[in-house]
Amino acid sequence: MSKRTVSVWTDVRFWQRSAAWVTGFSAALLIWLTFDTMGQIQMGTDADLKAGITKRVPAATVINYNIDYKMDDHRGHEVPVIGGKEKFFGRDDWSPEEAQALLDLGKLGSQAKNCMNCHTLLGNGAYYAPDLTKAWLDPAWGPNGPYLGMTGKDTKEEAMAEFLQHPSQYPTHSRMMPDLGITAEEAKGLVAFLKHMSSIDTNGFPRNFGKKDLTLREKKAN
Amino acid sequence: MLFEPFTDIVPSFFGTLNQYPLLLTIFLHTVIVIPMFWIYSQEKERLENEA
Amino acid sequence: MANNLKWESQKLATWYFTVAAVLFGAQLLMGLIAATQFLYPAFLFELFDFSVARMVHINALVVWMLYAMIGSVYWLLPEETGIETVGVGIGKLLFWILTAAVTVVVLVYILVQVGPADQSTIWLIHEGREYIEAPRWADIGIVVVVLGFLGNVFLTAIKGERTGIMTVILADLIALAGLYLAGMGYTDNISMDQFWWWWVIHLWVEATWEVFVGSLAAYGLIRLIGASRQTVEMWLWIEVAMLFGSGILGLGHHYFWIGTPEYWWEIGALFSSLEPLPLVAMFVHVTYDWGRETGQGHEVSNSPALAWFFTNAFGNFLGAGIWGFFHTLPQVNIYTHGTQFTSAHGHLAFYGAYATILIGMFYIAVQGTNNIKQLKATFDSKMAIFLITLGVFGMTIALTVAGYGQVLVERAQMGATWEAFFISQDTLWFVQGLGWRLAMGVVTLVGFVYLIKDLLSTGKNPIHVR
Numbered sequence: 127m128s129k130r131t132v133s134v135w136t137d138v139r140f141w142q143r144s145a146a147w148v149t150g151f152s153a154a155l156l157i158w159l160t161f162d163t164m165g166q167i168q169m170g171t172d173a174d175l176k177a178g179i180t181k182r183v184p185a186a187t188v189i190n191y192n193i194d195y196k197m198d199d200h201r202g203h204e205v206p207v208i209g210g211k212e213k214f215f216g217r218d219d220w221s222p223e224e225a226q227a228l229l230d231l232g233k234l235g236s237q238a239k240n241c242m243n244c245h246t247l248l249g250n251g252a253y254y255a256p257d258l259t260k261a262w263l264d265p266a267w268g269p270n271g272p273y274l275g276m277t278g279k280d281t282k283e284e285a286m287a288e289f290l291q292h293p294s295q296y297p298t299h300s301r302m303m304p305d306l307g308i309t310a311e312e313a314k315g316l317v318a319f320l321k322h323m324s325s326i327d328t329n330g331f332p333r334n335f336g337k338k339d340l341t342l343r344e345k346k347a348n
Numbered sequence: 349m350l351f352e353p354f355t356d357i358v359p360s361f362f363g364t365l366n367q368y369p370l371l372l373t374i375f376l377h378t379v380i381v382i383p384m385f386w387i388y389s390q391e392k393e394r395l396e397n398e399a
Numbered sequence: 400m401a402n403n404l405k406w407e408s409q410k411l412a413t414w415y416f417t418v419a420a421v422l423f424g425a426q427l428l429m430g431l432i433a434a435t436q437f438l439y440p441a442f443l444f445e446l447f448d449f450s451v452a453r454m455v456h457i458n459a460l461v462v463w464m465l466y467a468m469i470g471s472v473y474w475l476l477p478e479e480t481g482i483e484t485v486g487v488g489i490g491k492l493l494f495w496i497l498t499a500a501v502t503v504v505v506l507v508y509i510l511v512q513v514g515p516a517d518q519s520t521i522w523l524i525h526e527g528r529e530y531i532e533a534p535r536w537a538d539i540g541i542v543v544v545v546l547g548f549l550g551n552v553f554l555t556a557i558k559g560e561r562t563g564i565m566t567v568i569l570a571d572l573i574a575l576a577g578l579y580l581a582g583m584g585y586t587d588n589i590s591m592d593q594f595w596w597w598w599v600i601h602l603w604v605e606a607t608w609e610v611f612v613g614s615l616a617a618y619g620l621i622r623l624i625g626a627s628r629q630t631v632e633m634w635l636w637i638e639v640a641m642l643f644g645s646g647i648l649g650l651g652h653h654y655f656w657i658g659t660p661e662y663w664w665e666i667g668a669l670f671s672s673l674e675p676l677p678l679v680a681m682f683v684h685v686t687y688d689w690g691r692e693t694g695q696g697h698e699v700s701n702s703p704a705l706a707w708f709f710t711n712a713f714g715n716f717l718g719a720g721i722w723g724f725f726h727t728l729p730q731v732n733i734y735t736h737g738t739q740f741t742s743a744h745g746h747l748a749f750y751g752a753y754a755t756i757l758i759g760m761f762y763i764a765v766q767g768t769n770n771i772k773q774l775k776a777t778f779d780s781k782m783a784i785f786l787i788t789l790g791v792f793g794m795t796i797a798l799t800v801a802g803y804g805q806v807l808v809e810r811a812q813m814g815a816t817w818e819a820f821f822i823s824q825d826t827l828w829f830v831q832g833l834g835w836r837l838a839m840g841v842v843t844l845v846g847f848v849y850l851i852k853d854l855l856s857t858g859k860n861p862i863h864v865r
Contacts, residue, residue: 132395138563138629140391141636144384148640151380152647159651159666160594162360163659167590182658183590201661226587233587235516237527243450248593248657249737251529254437254449256820257737266817294445299821301440304448312516323589329664331656332815333733366662373669380644 172222175208182327186225189214189318193325195263195335203330214321215283215314231312232319239306247323249331255303260335261286262317262324272298286320287313403770406477408484411491413768415470416761418498420851422463423754425505427844429456434837438830451512455505457530460749462501467757468611469548472568474764475618476552480559486551493547500540504533521585528596531582538583545576563632567639568614575607590658597653605674605719606646608753612715613638613677615756616685616708622763623705624692634684641677649674655729656736664729671727675720685712700773701766703780703853707759710788714751722747722795734810739832740802747795750788761854769858771865779853786846793839801832 134140170181175188192209211218220228236242242251245258256264265271267282276296279285289296290313293303308316365372404410433452436442443452476484484490507524514520525532533541549572556565581598617635620626651667689709699705722744726735735741766774805823813819823829857863 130396132392134388134392134395136633137391137395138633138636139394140388141633141640143387143391145636145640145643147383147387148380148644149647151383152643155376156647156650159362159662162362163594163654163663164591166360166660167588167594167658169588182660183588186587230587231516233589233592234518234521234585238514238516238520238524240450240454240513240525240527240532242527242529243454243532244448246737247589250593250596250657251737252450252453253737253739253742254433254453256817257815260815261817264817271817299824301437301821301824302444304445304450306513307515309515315516319589326590326658328656328658329661331733331736332810335815337814338812338819360660360662362662362666363660366665370665370669372662372665376648376666377669 180208180327184208184322184325185222186229186318186322187220187222188325189225189228189321190218190220193262193321195260195324201330203333204335205330206325206327208325213281214318215281215287225318228315228318229322231315232317232322233315235308235312235316236319239308239312244303248326248328254301257332258320258323259326259328260324260332262321263335265336266298283314283317283321286317290316404768406483407487408473408477408490409764409767411484411487411494412470412472412474413764414491414494415466415473416764418501419463419466419470419757420761420854422459422466422501424847424851426456426459426463427840427847429453429459431837431840431844434833434840437833438837447509448512451508454525454532455508458505458508458532461530464608464749464753464757467760468608470764471615471757471760472548472552472572474760474767475564475615476555478622479562479565479618480555482555482559484551485554485558486547489547490551493544496540497544500537500544504537507534508532518585528582528592530600531596535583538579542579542583545579549573549576562628563635564614564617567610567635571607571610571614575603575611578602578607593657594654594659597650601650601653602647604748604752605649605671606643609642609646609677609715609719610639612711612752612756613642613681615760616681616711619704619708619756619759619763620685620688620692623701623708624689624699625697626688626692631688634680638677638680638684641673641680645670645673645676652727652732655732668728672724674727675716675724678716678720682712682716685709698773701762702774702776703784703857704759704762704766704774706776706780706784707755707762710784711751711755711759714747714755714788716751718744718747718749718751718795722799734806735802738802738805738810739798739829740806743795743798743802746791746798750791755788758850765854765858769863771858771863773864774857775862775864777853777857777860777862779849780857783846783850783853786849787843788846790839790841790843790846793842794836797832797835797839799832801829801836804828804832 167183169183170179170185172185172187174181175185175191188208190211192212194207194209195204196207198205214220236247241247244252244255246253248259249257261267267273267285273285273289273296277285277288279288287310290308291310292305294305362372365375429452432443432447433449433456436449436452473484473490511524514524522535525534552569552572556569578599581595584595586592613635617631620631621628648666649671651663652671654663654667685708693699726732726740726744762774804826808826809815809819809823813822
C-alpha cells in the first residue's frame with residue numbers, strides 16, 4: 127500500500143459527500159420536526175375547550191369564550207388564557223360548524239382583502255398598519271379606547287365589524303385604512319378570525335403586551 | 349432567557365432536549381459533524397491508495 | 400440589438416433578461432409610490448392603496464428575479480454542456496405563455512385589487528399571502544412552465560457534458576421548483592398557513608436561491624477572470640454544504656412566534672446564526688480569486704459584470720448575513736419581529752444577494768450578444784452600480800434607524816399595542832428615517848435609469864475590444 131501525501135481538504139469528492147450528507151440529514155430532520163410540529167399546531171376541538179385542555183391553536187369555538195393574555199412564570203413569558211363563556215355577537219353557543227364557518231369566512235376574507243399587505247398577522251406581513259395578532263385584546267378596542275365611542279357600538283366585536291365596513295369613517299391617525307368593500311357577514315367572519323388568532327400560543331409574542339413605560343426594575347418587580 | 353429550563357405545552361423528543369441550555373444545539377451539531385470525520389477518513393484512504 | 404448569438408438558448412435568455420429588467424423598473428416605481436404613502440398617506444388613497452402598491456412591488460421583485468434566474472440558466476446551459484438546449488423551441492413558447500400570464504396577473508392586481516371572501520378570489524384575483532399572492536390559476540400555470548423549463552435543463556444536462564456547476568444547478572433547481580408547491584394550498588389555520596408559507600420563502604431565499612447564486616458566481620469567475628474550474632467547483636461544494644447545512648434548519652428562525660413549539664427557538668437561532676458563514680466564504684473566495692487571477696495577468700473580460708459580481712459577494716454578506724444576524728436571535732427578534740427593521744434587512748438582502756449578480760448576468764448577455772471580447776466600464780455603467788448600491792444601502796440605513804426607533808418606542812416602551820404602533824410611527828427618528836428612505840429610493844431609480852441606458856447602448860460603444 128503506497129502512502130503518498132494527500133490533501134483531503136482540497137478533494138472535490140470529500141466536499142461532494144459532505145454536502146450530500148449535511149443536506150440529506152438536515153432535510154430529513156426538518157421533515158421529522160415538521161411532523162412533530164404539525165401535530166402540535168393542528169386546531170384543537172370543541173371538546174378540548176370544554177375539558178380545559180390547552181392547545182397551541184384552539185378550535186374555532188374559542189369565540190364563545192373569554193380570551194386573555196397573561197404571564198406564565200413556568201414558561202417565562204405571556205400565554206393566552208381561555209376563560210369562561212363570553213358572548214360573541216350576542217351568542218355564546220356558536221356550534222362547532224357555525225364557528226368553523228365564521229372562521230373560514232374570516233380567513234378567506236383576510237386573504238381576499240389583502241390584509242397582510244398593510245398589516246402583520248403573527249408579526250408577518252407589511253409594516254404600514256398595526257400587528258393584528260392581539261388586536262382582539264387591544265386596549266384601543268376596549269372600554270377605554272376610542273373605537274367603541276366612535277362607532278357608537280356597545281360591544282367590541284360590533285365596533286370592529288362596523289369599522290371594517292367603513293374604515294375611513296373612523297380614523298385615529300392620518301394613515302387611514304381604505305374601504306375594501308367588506309360586507310357585514312364578511313366583517314363578522316373577520317372579527318371571529320381576529321378573536322381566534324389572539325388565542326393562539328405565540329410563545330410570548332408580543333412581549334409585555336399593553337404594559338407601558340416600564341423600566342427594567344419595574345418589570346422585574348411585576 | 350434561553351438559559352433557563354422551559355416547559356413547552358406538548359412533550360416531545362426535541363422538547364425534552366430543549367429543556368437544557370444548548371443541549372439540543374450541541375446534540376444536533378455533533379450528530380451532523382461526526383459522520384464528516386468518517387467521510388474524511390474514507391476519502392483519505394481512497395486518495396492514498398490511488399496510484 | 401445586434402444578435403451574434405449562435406445558441407438559440409442564449410437568445411431565449413436575452414428575452415428573459417429583457418422582461419426581468421422591465422419588471423425591475425416596475426418594482427422601483429411601485430416602491431416609490433409605497434414609500435411616498437408612508438409619508439403622505441392621502442396619496443392615491445382608495446385609488447391605488449399601499450396594499451396594492453406593495454403587492455405589485457414585491458411580486459415584481461420575485462418575478463423579475465425568477466425571470467433573470469431562468470434566463471441565466473438558459474444562458475450558461477450551452478456554454479457548460481457544450482450543446483444546444485434540448486427542446487429550446489418549447490422553451491420559447493413557454494416564455495410567451497408565462498409572460499402573458501404575468502401580465503394578466505399584474506393587471507388584475509392593479510385594476511381589480513380585492514375580491515369577496517370566497518375561493519373565487521383566491522383562484523382568480525390574488526391569494527393575499529405575501530410574495531406568493533399569485534392567484535391559483537397562475538400558480539398552476541407557473542408549475543407547468545417551470546416543469547417545461549426543468550425538462551429543458553435536465554434533458555440537456557444528461558445529453559451534454561456534465562460539469563460540477565451543472566450538477567449543483569440541476570439538483571438545486573429541482574428543489575427550488577418543488578418548494579413552490581408548498582405555498583399552493585388553503586387552510587383556515589393561520590399557524591399552519593404561515594408554517595408552509597415559510598417553506599417557500601425561506602428555503603428559497605436562504606437556501607436554494609443562495610446555492611443558485613453560488614453556481615452563478617462560480618460560472619462568472621471562470622468566464623470573467625479565467626479562474627480554474629477545479630478550484631471554483633471545489634469551493635462551490637463547500638458553499639453548498641455550508642448553505643444547506645445552515646439554511647435548511649435555519650428555517651426555524653421563522654417559527655419563533657407563529658404558534659409553533661418552543662424548540663424552534665434553539666434550532667432556528669443556532670443554525671441560522673451560521674448562515675453568514677458561507678457568505679463570508681463566498682466573499683473571501685471571490686475577492687481572493689479576483690486578486691490572484693488578475694495578479695497573474697488574466698484580463699478581466701467584462702468589467703461591469705465583475706463589478707456587479709463583486710458587489711454581490713459583499714452585499715450578500717452584508718445584507719443577508721450581517722443584517723440578518725442582527726435580528727436572528729429570539730431575544731432580539733421578539734422585539735423586532737414585524738417592524739421596519741425587518742424591512743431594512745429585506746431590502747439590502749434581496750439587493751445584495753440577488754439583484755446584483757443577476758444584473759451582472761445582464762452584462763454578460765450584452766457582451767455575448769454583441770460579440771465583444773472585452774467589455775469595459777463606461778461612465779454610465781459606473782454611475783449605475785454606484786447610484787443603485789448607494790441608494791439601496793442608504794434605504795437600508797434609513798429603515799434601520801426608523802426600525803430601531805419603532806422597536807424602542809412601540810415594543811420596548813409602549814407595550815406593542817395599537818396606540819404604541821401609531822405613537823412610534825410619529826416619532827422623529829421614524830419619520831425622518833422614512834423621509835431619507837424615499838430620497839434614497841429616488842437615488843436608486845436614477846441609478847436604474849443609468850443602468851438601462853448603459854445596457855441598451857454599451858453594445859455599440861467603440862471602446863470595447865472586439
